[in-house]
Amino acid sequence: MPNVRVYSDSRIEQERPDLFRSALEGVQDVTTVQRLPVDFEWFTDDDADGYFTDTLNRAHRPERKQVFLDQVLLDFANNTQMGDFGELDFALVTPDIFSEDTNFVFGMTVEPWKLSVQSIARFVAATADEDLQRASIRHLAKHEFAHMRGLADPEDFDNPQRDAGGTKLYDGHCANTCSLQQVMSVPETFQLIEVLPEDEAGFCVSCVSALISKREE
Numbered sequence: 603m604p605n606v607r608v609y610s611d612s613r614i615e616q617e618r619p620d621l622f623r624s625a626l627e628g629v630q631d632v633t634t635v636q637r638l639p640v641d642f643e644w645f646t647d648d649d650a651d652g653y654f655t656d657t658l659n660r661a662h663r664p665e666r667k668q669v670f671l672d673q674v675l676l677d678f679a680n681n682t683q684m685g686d687f688g689e690l691d692f693a694l695v696t697p698d699i700f701s702e703d704t705n706f707v708f709g710m711t712v713e714p715w716k717l718s719v720q721s722i723a724r725f726v727a728a729t730a731d732e733d734l735q736r737a738s739i740r741h742l743a744k745h746e747f748a749h750m751r752g753l754a755d756p757e758d759f760d761n762p763q764r765d766a767g768g769t770k771l772y773d774g775h776c777a778n779t780c781s782l783q784q785v786m787s788v789p790e791t792f793q794l795i796e797v798l799p800e801d802e803a804g805f806c807v808s809c810v811s812a813l814i815s816k817r818e819e
Protein backbone atom coordinates (compact mmCIF):
# COMPACT_ATOMS: atom_id res chain seq x y z
CA MET A 603 0.00 0.00 0.00
CA PRO A 604 1.50 3.35 -0.97
CA ASN A 605 1.31 6.31 1.33
CA VAL A 606 -1.75 8.48 1.13
CA ARG A 607 -0.72 12.12 1.07
CA VAL A 608 -3.50 14.25 2.45
CA TYR A 609 -3.91 18.01 2.18
CA SER A 610 -6.15 20.63 3.69
CA ASP A 611 -6.51 24.36 3.27
CA SER A 612 -5.82 26.54 6.30
CA ARG A 613 -9.48 27.15 7.19
CA ILE A 614 -10.12 23.44 7.64
CA GLU A 615 -6.99 23.12 9.68
CA GLN A 616 -8.00 25.98 11.94
CA GLU A 617 -11.78 25.70 12.05
CA ARG A 618 -12.80 22.13 11.23
CA PRO A 619 -10.06 19.62 11.97
CA ASP A 620 -12.86 17.23 12.95
CA LEU A 621 -14.04 17.15 9.33
CA PHE A 622 -10.52 16.45 8.19
CA ARG A 623 -10.37 13.48 10.56
CA SER A 624 -13.72 12.28 9.16
CA ALA A 625 -12.30 12.37 5.64
CA LEU A 626 -9.29 10.34 6.79
CA GLU A 627 -11.67 7.81 8.34
CA GLY A 628 -13.41 7.53 4.97
CA VAL A 629 -10.11 6.86 3.22
CA GLN A 630 -9.26 4.31 5.88
CA ASP A 631 -12.67 2.63 5.42
CA VAL A 632 -11.64 1.77 1.87
CA THR A 633 -8.20 0.45 2.79
CA THR A 634 -9.81 -1.63 5.55
CA VAL A 635 -12.17 -3.14 2.98
CA GLN A 636 -9.10 -3.84 0.85
CA ARG A 637 -7.42 -5.51 3.86
CA LEU A 638 -4.49 -3.13 3.54
CA PRO A 639 -2.73 -0.97 6.12
CA VAL A 640 -2.52 2.72 5.34
CA ASP A 641 -0.04 5.46 6.20
CA PHE A 642 -1.03 9.09 6.06
CA GLU A 643 1.21 12.07 5.46
CA TRP A 644 -0.62 15.30 6.23
CA PHE A 645 0.42 18.46 4.43
CA THR A 646 -1.05 21.68 5.69
CA ASP A 647 -1.07 25.05 3.99
CA ASP A 648 1.81 26.16 6.24
CA ASP A 649 3.96 23.31 4.95
CA ALA A 650 3.37 24.63 1.44
CA ASP A 651 3.76 28.38 2.15
CA GLY A 652 0.08 28.97 1.54
CA TYR A 653 0.09 27.28 -1.84
CA PHE A 654 -3.26 25.49 -1.43
CA THR A 655 -5.14 28.59 -0.39
CA ASP A 656 -3.43 30.62 -3.15
CA THR A 657 -4.44 28.04 -5.72
CA LEU A 658 -8.04 28.06 -4.52
CA ASN A 659 -8.06 31.87 -4.63
CA ARG A 660 -6.73 31.93 -8.19
CA ALA A 661 -9.48 29.56 -9.31
CA HIS A 662 -12.20 31.47 -7.46
CA ARG A 663 -15.02 32.72 -9.69
CA PRO A 664 -16.62 35.62 -7.81
CA GLU A 665 -19.67 35.72 -10.06
CA ARG A 666 -20.52 32.16 -8.94
CA LYS A 667 -19.01 32.36 -5.44
CA GLN A 668 -17.34 29.05 -6.29
CA VAL A 669 -13.94 27.64 -7.13
CA PHE A 670 -13.34 26.15 -10.59
CA LEU A 671 -12.11 22.68 -9.74
CA ASP A 672 -10.71 21.78 -13.17
CA GLN A 673 -8.23 24.64 -12.84
CA VAL A 674 -7.28 23.56 -9.31
CA LEU A 675 -6.66 19.97 -10.39
CA LEU A 676 -4.45 21.11 -13.28
CA ASP A 677 -2.58 23.51 -11.04
CA PHE A 678 -1.97 20.79 -8.45
CA ALA A 679 -0.83 18.32 -11.12
CA ASN A 680 1.46 20.80 -12.89
CA ASN A 681 3.01 22.59 -9.94
CA THR A 682 3.28 20.06 -7.16
CA GLN A 683 4.09 16.41 -6.66
CA MET A 684 0.34 15.81 -6.51
CA GLY A 685 -0.60 13.72 -9.50
CA ASP A 686 2.74 11.95 -9.60
CA PHE A 687 2.28 8.40 -10.72
CA GLY A 688 2.05 5.89 -7.91
CA GLU A 689 1.25 8.29 -5.10
CA LEU A 690 -2.25 8.74 -3.74
CA ASP A 691 -3.17 12.38 -3.13
CA PHE A 692 -6.33 13.47 -1.37
CA ALA A 693 -7.25 17.10 -0.61
CA LEU A 694 -10.09 18.49 1.50
CA VAL A 695 -11.06 22.10 0.80
CA THR A 696 -13.42 24.69 2.29
CA PRO A 697 -14.91 26.48 -0.77
CA ASP A 698 -17.77 25.24 -2.88
CA ILE A 699 -16.41 23.77 -6.12
CA PHE A 700 -17.69 23.24 -9.66
CA SER A 701 -16.48 21.54 -12.79
CA GLU A 702 -17.23 22.36 -16.42
CA ASP A 703 -20.97 21.99 -17.20
CA THR A 704 -21.97 21.41 -13.58
CA ASN A 705 -23.66 23.61 -10.99
CA PHE A 706 -21.43 22.15 -8.32
CA VAL A 707 -19.60 18.96 -7.40
CA PHE A 708 -19.04 17.46 -3.96
CA GLY A 709 -15.66 16.22 -5.09
CA MET A 710 -13.80 14.84 -8.05
CA THR A 711 -11.24 12.11 -8.52
CA VAL A 712 -8.89 11.91 -11.47
CA GLU A 713 -8.19 8.21 -11.26
CA PRO A 714 -5.15 8.11 -13.63
CA TRP A 715 -3.48 10.90 -11.63
CA LYS A 716 -4.48 9.32 -8.31
CA LEU A 717 -5.65 12.75 -7.29
CA SER A 718 -8.88 13.60 -5.49
CA VAL A 719 -10.32 16.86 -4.21
CA GLN A 720 -13.37 17.06 -1.99
CA SER A 721 -15.25 20.09 -0.61
CA ILE A 722 -16.94 20.45 2.77
CA ALA A 723 -19.06 23.43 1.64
CA ARG A 724 -22.38 21.84 0.71
CA PHE A 725 -22.68 19.67 3.82
CA VAL A 726 -21.65 22.43 6.21
CA ALA A 727 -24.20 24.77 4.60
CA ALA A 728 -27.00 22.19 4.60
CA THR A 729 -27.13 21.24 8.25
CA ALA A 730 -26.00 22.48 11.65
CA ASP A 731 -25.87 18.87 12.86
CA GLU A 732 -22.14 18.31 13.12
CA ASP A 733 -22.51 14.54 13.46
CA LEU A 734 -24.34 14.52 10.14
CA GLN A 735 -21.70 16.79 8.60
CA ARG A 736 -18.96 14.41 9.72
CA ALA A 737 -20.88 11.34 8.51
CA SER A 738 -21.39 12.99 5.10
CA ILE A 739 -17.74 13.99 4.71
CA ARG A 740 -16.67 10.48 5.71
CA HIS A 741 -19.12 8.97 3.23
CA LEU A 742 -17.93 11.17 0.39
CA ALA A 743 -14.27 10.48 1.17
CA LYS A 744 -14.79 6.73 1.00
CA HIS A 745 -16.77 7.11 -2.23
CA GLU A 746 -14.06 9.23 -3.88
CA PHE A 747 -11.22 7.15 -2.54
CA ALA A 748 -12.85 3.97 -3.90
CA HIS A 749 -12.81 5.66 -7.32
CA MET A 750 -9.15 6.44 -6.77
CA ARG A 751 -8.45 2.78 -5.98
CA GLY A 752 -9.74 1.88 -9.42
CA LEU A 753 -13.53 1.54 -9.36
CA ALA A 754 -14.21 4.18 -11.96
CA ASP A 755 -15.69 2.59 -15.09
CA PRO A 756 -19.01 0.84 -15.78
CA GLU A 757 -17.10 -2.43 -16.34
CA ASP A 758 -15.91 -2.35 -12.74
CA PHE A 759 -19.45 -2.95 -11.46
CA ASP A 760 -21.67 -6.06 -11.51
CA ASN A 761 -24.71 -3.81 -11.40
CA PRO A 762 -23.62 -0.53 -13.01
CA GLN A 763 -25.78 2.50 -12.45
CA ARG A 764 -27.50 3.57 -15.66
CA ASP A 765 -27.19 6.90 -17.25
CA ALA A 766 -30.10 9.23 -16.62
CA GLY A 767 -31.19 11.40 -19.52
CA GLY A 768 -28.20 11.09 -21.80
CA THR A 769 -25.62 12.40 -19.35
CA LYS A 770 -22.51 10.61 -18.21
CA LEU A 771 -23.04 11.66 -14.63
CA TYR A 772 -23.93 8.17 -13.42
CA ASP A 773 -21.23 6.31 -15.35
CA GLY A 774 -18.77 4.43 -13.19
CA HIS A 775 -21.13 3.98 -10.24
CA CYS A 776 -22.96 1.13 -8.55
CA ALA A 777 -26.74 0.69 -8.70
CA ASN A 778 -26.85 -1.41 -5.52
CA THR A 779 -27.42 0.06 -2.07
CA CYS A 780 -23.74 0.84 -1.83
CA SER A 781 -21.23 3.56 -0.94
CA LEU A 782 -20.43 3.75 -4.65
CA GLN A 783 -23.93 4.74 -5.65
CA GLN A 784 -23.94 8.16 -7.29
CA VAL A 785 -25.76 10.94 -5.45
CA MET A 786 -26.55 14.33 -6.91
CA SER A 787 -27.70 16.37 -3.92
CA VAL A 788 -27.26 16.77 -0.19
CA PRO A 789 -30.69 15.22 0.61
CA GLU A 790 -29.82 12.21 -1.56
CA THR A 791 -26.57 11.85 0.36
CA PHE A 792 -28.33 12.00 3.72
CA GLN A 793 -30.86 9.40 2.54
CA LEU A 794 -28.18 7.05 1.24
CA ILE A 795 -26.14 7.25 4.45
CA GLU A 796 -29.28 6.19 6.36
CA VAL A 797 -29.77 2.98 4.43
CA LEU A 798 -26.20 1.83 3.80
CA PRO A 799 -25.24 -1.39 5.59
CA GLU A 800 -22.70 -0.98 8.40
CA ASP A 801 -20.60 -3.93 7.26
CA GLU A 802 -17.71 -3.28 4.88
CA ALA A 803 -18.18 0.50 5.15
CA GLY A 804 -21.42 0.32 3.16
CA PHE A 805 -19.88 -1.21 0.04
CA CYS A 806 -21.96 -3.96 -1.57
CA VAL A 807 -20.64 -7.50 -1.99
CA SER A 808 -19.55 -6.99 -5.58
CA CYS A 809 -17.78 -3.69 -4.87
CA VAL A 810 -15.98 -5.27 -1.91
CA SER A 811 -14.62 -8.02 -4.13
CA ALA A 812 -13.75 -5.51 -6.87
CA LEU A 813 -11.86 -3.39 -4.32
CA ILE A 814 -9.98 -6.43 -3.06
CA SER A 815 -9.10 -7.45 -6.62
CA LYS A 816 -7.62 -3.98 -7.19
CA ARG A 817 -5.58 -3.90 -4.00
CA GLU A 818 -2.27 -4.05 -5.89
CA GLU A 819 -3.07 -0.99 -8.01
Ligand SMILES: [Zn+2]
Nearest residue numbers: 745749775784
Ligand atom coordinates in the same frame (compact mmCIF):
# COMPACT_ATOMS: atom_id res chain seq x y z
ZN1 LIG B 1 -18.60 8.97 -7.72
Ligand SMILES: [Zn+2]
Nearest residue numbers: 776780806809
Ligand atom coordinates in the same frame (compact mmCIF):
# COMPACT_ATOMS: atom_id res chain seq x y z
ZN1 LIG C 1 -21.49 -1.53 -5.05
